[in-house]
Amino acid sequence: MKSICGVEGVRAAGIKEGKFGLTLIEAAGTAAGVFTSNLVRAPPISLMEDRIRKGRLEAVIANSGCANAFTGERGYQDAVHMGDICGEVLGIDPNAIGVASTGVIGRYLDLPLIERQCKKIAPVLERTEQAETDAARAIMTTDLTEKHALVTREDFTVGGITKGSGMIAPNMGTMLAFLYTDAEITARNLKSALKKATRRTFNQVVVDGDMSTNDIALCTSTGLAGKIKLGEFGEALEECCRSLAIQIAMDGEGATKLIEVFVKGAPSEEDAARVARTVTSSPLVKTAVYGEDPNWGRVIAAAGRAGVHFDPGKTDLLISDGAAVIALVTAGRIVVDLAAAKKAMHGKKVMFQLDLHAGNGMATAWGCDLTEKYVEINGRYTT
Amino acid sequence: MKSICGVEGVRAAGIKEGKFGLTLIEAAGTAAGVFTSNLVRAPPISLMEDRIRKGRLEAVIANSGCANAFTGERGYQDAVHMGDICGEVLGIDPNAIGVASTGVIGRYLDLPLIERQCKKIAPVLERTEQAETDAARAIMTTDLTEKHALVTREDFTVGGITKGSGMIAPNMGTMLAFLYTDAEITARNLKSALKKATRRTFNQVVVDGDMSTNDIALCTSTGLAGKIKLGEFGEALEECCRSLAIQIAMDGEGATKLIEVFVKGAPSEEDAARVARTVTSSPLVKTAVYGEDPNWGRVIAAAGRAGVHFDPGKTDLLISDGAAVIALVTAGRIVVDLAAAKKAMHGKKVMFQLDLHAGNGMATAWGCDLTEKYVEINGRYTT
Known part of the structure; x- marks a missing residue:
């Protein structure tokens, strides 16, 4: 197994037809969730938050292709209905079913499609590598x-699947x-x-700095x-989660390289996290990485606008x-060997390590990178 | 006249040789400045701030091609030296000369080049359209x-020139x-x-969300x-300033369209300004405008993550x-006529107006737009 089916008690199934997919996961137990902080929240987010308050879920139904976002009261009812469909097919109390959606914003769910897909895959729920895939x-x-x-640990296992490509930003995309x-918890x-x-x-994880209406972990x-x-x-x-987060970053829309920014010596972990995110999300840093240009000036300049106090004259990069x-x-002085630095950017992974010498906070x-392909993908999404 | 030479008492000159340019402006009077808030500041910024504290300048010397940023103590001395060159050539007290630089970060000024260029153009300082150009x-x-x-007003005139293309962000690029x-003031x-x-x-004005080390007005x-x-x-x-700001936005690296976002009904002017900037800087909004895709969902989702409280159910766009x-x-309901909306995106200017119905604050x-060309320009800058 590679993920969720490696965990005892979890059965899964999924179907993808064109842009429209449906995932079912059956696993009864205690549950917790973290949700988007975008003020504009998709109705399924509100529903999921209500349901998880009891601390228990028995199954999850999630669709792709339509985010059911910005759909108002009808969207909320549709989300409830989607959970009901799942509950009926699996013979589970609908109030113990989590509902999630991802895809285009501002369209209503195609509930007949979801019902058809749900009925098709419910019978093949199983604990196999094919099922989790x-x-x-x-x-x-x-x-x-x-x-x-x-x-896997000696006593227990943690497994996960995730999706996310564009609109990945601080506080989840x-x-x-x-x-x-x-694990019993x-x-x-x-x-x-x-x-x-x-x-x-x-x-x-930062792909394009936008925060979605539908994020959920x-x-x-x-x-x-x-x-x-x-x-x-x-x-x-x-x-x-780290492994999944890195996979999201590597699969950023149009990406050719993973960027990892490790910041240490910040006044606090939160400060380090902010500097790391600011550098990672800078379009100038992202395009420099794409062009394999060791443009340390852009890295330092991005760090400088993160709102964290440090002395650029002491910084190591x-x-x-x-x-x-x-x-x-090194200590604020440029020591770069351009040829060697360029060579270190040839691979699929470019790591920056920034030491601010201003405390003990660290974060990654x-x-x-930002490529022509990102622009192409996002300039022609709805149509 | 089109700008600074329309103002009585101002003489200008400029020379551009390849990537390296030099501008001289002679005009004695009271002076004020606004500077980058990036923690990493170029030495000429510190020098300019020191000099303007007296509230008076007699001339400005500005070079392009090298930002003299992240150059430490030597960079500061170089900036002083650059002012001295100008002072000697024009016969002005160097302490009344403003010094500014823009270009690549992390390289030292080519002072011999600056001296040669300064001597060449000082004799042609004049008040003509050619000079201001x-x-x-x-x-x-x-x-x-x-x-x-x-x-021009009945009693006085205000004129300005500006530069700025990439790295334009909140608090100036x-x-x-x-x-x-x-005007006497x-x-x-x-x-x-x-x-x-x-x-x-x-x-x-937001081009790519990065804030420079060298900004100055x-x-x-x-x-x-x-x-x-x-x-x-x-x-x-x-x-x-608004006219110059719009010209900067229109000339954003790789841009094909100007985006103007007007927000009203925000709790305060500051809130409106923040929402307007967040929408304008969203890569998803920028690529949608490039693709002439009336993706109102991306506009609303960007507004929702600006950290300003409003009710999405009341919003007009x-x-x-x-x-x-x-x-x-309209009032949180999607009313879009897609064909008409797409047509409204065909031109060189795309304007969004967002009414949050949450107060009286307004801002623009x-x-x-974000294009493949932006990526191309910034992926290959240093080299």
């Missing part, structure tokens, strides 16, 4: 690859993440671990593996492809 | 056209704006008028037209090409 593929929109992560674990502890992991991983615990150490679970969940590490700036952000 | 052209970097504005007036009143005008115009008053009404002067200065006005969303922001 179908589930991951069915929620994709402009994603090019399905995204899986599985973290059009991202759906469905995480599962067999209370809803309260699950929520606190999920919030922390989300803050450090999904919220640090859900985690359900079947509890079948019994009690675990809370700290160990938190680390495993974060590792799982390194660039790396994961193997070679090249100093660009992930993003991707 | 040469001056405006010599500060250009990736700009495609020089930018002029002249506002790599922008140099040199404004002149013959104290340095203190001049500064307050310039701050207000800058806040409403230059700071509302300077205004010098020769006072030759005598006393004026302060309110009238403020309006004229804002009109002049209109689109216009300056002539036809098409409703996209300007930007441009």
Whole structure:
């Protein structure tokens, strides 16, 4: 198994027909969620938030192709109806079903299509690699690859699938993440671990700086593996989310390279996170990475506008492809060997490490380069 | 005259050799400046700020091709030296000379080149249309056209030139704006008028969301037209700055269309300004405008993440090409006639008007579409 079906008690299925996909995941247990902070929220987000308040879910139904966003009262009723369809087909109380949507904004759900798809795949819900792959593929929109992560510890397992390509931004983009674990954990502890992991991983992924109306990260615990150490679970969940977050960044619309920005020496972790995100989201940094141009000036200038206090005269900046590490700036002085630095940008991964020498805060952000292809994809989406 | 030479007491000259340009403007009077808020500031910014504190300037020297940024103590000495060169050639106290730079970050000034260029153009300082055009052209970097504005009132005149193309962002991009007036005004009143005008115009221009290390807007008053009404002067200065700001937006790197976002009904002017900037800077909105896709969902979603409270269910959104006005969303309901809306996006100017129905604050922001050309320009800048 590669993701959710590696977790005991989870069965999945998915179908994709053209732009329209449907994913079903059945897994009963305690549940927690983290939601978009966009003021404009899609109706399914409100519904999901209501339902998760009880701390328990039995299944999730998610469609792609239509975000059911900006659809008002009718959109909310449609989301309820979508959950009802799932409940009826699976014989589960609809109030224990999570509903999520992703796709074009401002269109109503095609409920007859969803019902047809749901009835088609409900009978094939199973715990196999094919099932988790179908589930991951069915929620994709402009994603090019399905995204899986599985973290196994001696006593328990955490697995997840996610989708998200454009509109990925601080505080999550059009991202759906469905995480599962067999660790036994209370809803309260699950929520606190999920919030922390989300803050450090999904919220640090920047593709185009836009924040979606539909973002959601859900985690359900079947509890079948019994009690675990809370700290160990938190680390495993974060590792799982980090892997998914990096896959989102690598699959950014039109991306050719992953950008990883590690900031240390910031006044606080929050400051480090902000600087890392600001550098990662800078169009000038993103285009420089695309052009394999070791333009350290753009990195430093982006850090300088992040609203965090540090002394540029003390700053160190390194660039790396994961193997070679090249100093660009040391204690505020330019030391770059342009040829070596350019070479470190040839690969699929470009890492910047920035030491602000202003404290002990550290954080990482992930993003991707900005290419002509991004413009092409997003200039012709609706039509 | 089209700009600064329309103002009595102003003489200008400029030279551009390949990427390297030099502008001289001689005009003695009270002066005020607004500077980049980027923590990483180029040395000439610090020097200019020191010198303008006295509230008086006699001339400005500005070079393009090298930003003299991130150059440390040597960079500061080089900026002083650049002012000295100008002072010697013009026979002016160097402490009354403003120094500005724009171009590549992290390289030292070529002072011999600057001295040669300065000596070459100082003798041709004059008050002609050719002179102001040469001056405006010599500060250009990736700009495609020089930018002029002249506002004449019965009693006085305000004129300005500017440059700025990429890295234009809230709180000004790599922008140099040199404004002149013959209105008699104290340095203190001049500064307050310039701050207000800058806040409403230059700071509302978004090209790529990056903020430069070198931004500066300077205004010098020769006072030759005598006393004026302060309110009238403020309006004229804002009109002049607005014209220049729009020219910057239209000349955004790779831009094919101007985007103007007017927000009203916000809780405050500041809130309106923030929403307008957020919409204007959204890569998804920018690519939609490029693709002539009336994707109102992206506009509303961007407004929703601006951190301003409003009710999406009450929001109105209109689109216009300056002539036809098409409703996209009325009181939170989608009313768009897609064909008519697409047609309103065919021209060189796409205007969105968003009414949040949450107060009396209003503001405008300007930007441009995001195109493959932007990526091409910025992926290959240093090399």
